[in-house]
Amino acid sequence: MEIWKKIVDACGNTVGVSTAVANMGRGEYGMTYDRDFRLPEGQMMExxxxxxxxxxxxxxxxxxxxxxxxxxxxxxxxxxxxxxxxxxxxxxxxxxxxxxxxxxxxxxxxxKHVLSLDRLSRLIEFRVEDASIASAHFRYAIPDQYRYHLEPHRGMGDAARIFLLSREYTERRAEFRAWMRVLIDICEGMRARRAGRRSSRGRWGGEG
Incomplete structure (x- = not known):
């Protein structure tokens, strides 16, 4: 199984992609992706x-x-x-x-751009603690046998992050808006600084 993960900056803009391979049947994760690998025909049918x-x-x-x-x-x-x-x-x-x-x-x-689940999870302060999942305003107890399945980018872990993000977005809208305003201000400042650096490089590069 291929696992593709976007690499994003602090504002959720995609700056690259990382790829790994997992064999869930054997419980093997994080293996190196080989773009030239092909399944034999028999295994393809299977x-x-x-x-x-x-x-x-x-x-x-x-x-x-x-x-x-x-x-x-x-x-x-x-x-x-x-x-x-x-x-x-x-x-x-x-x-x-x-x-x-x-x-x-x-x-x-x-x-202009969508935000990644990683970035929004940090925004709502999502965390997995000893016996619970929690965000800024919500907390749910988790049975011990499921706690080790709640890592980011795994099915149950991402479902937990989406669930708490949905609750924060729909039920704590005023606080969510305040967090987003801060994030948007930060992102606009970053874009302005990048644009300024590109403009400066263009001016220096044009002088002979």
Missing amino acids: SKEIARLAFADLRLFMEALLSSGDITTLVVFAADMERKAFHLAGVPFDQVDLIDLQREIKRQFRM
Whole structure:
């Protein structure tokens, strides 16, 4: 399994990409990515069958989740991959709204760029403590057996970060706006300094 992670600056702008490989069946993570590696044909067919079964499981899970009618909104972050997975699994979304929290925050604050989940997690002071997950205003107890699955960039860890980000954004809007104003001011200052440095280099480079 390939794991792609954007490298972002303090304002959430993408400045690079890092890639690693994991074998979840063997519990192996952080292996070096080899762009020339190809599965043998036999293993390719096997992997396609595993993917088909995984999408079938996803459809069954989502249908069971949504069948009660109690859930009317699903909140995700950077929804492109989720939308693709739900489409491939044939998950029906006729009666459910799918909200991309990353783009919702960008739209709400009229930002040019989206912010990464890492940056927004720092903004809300997300942390994993001995027996809980917490943000600036919310805390939830976590059973001990799940605590070691809450690292960033793993499924359960990112789900926890998105959950608390959603709560801070929707239920502590005044505080969230204040944090965002500070961040936007910092980012605008950084962009102005970068623009000034580029302008200075252009002036010095033009003199002969």
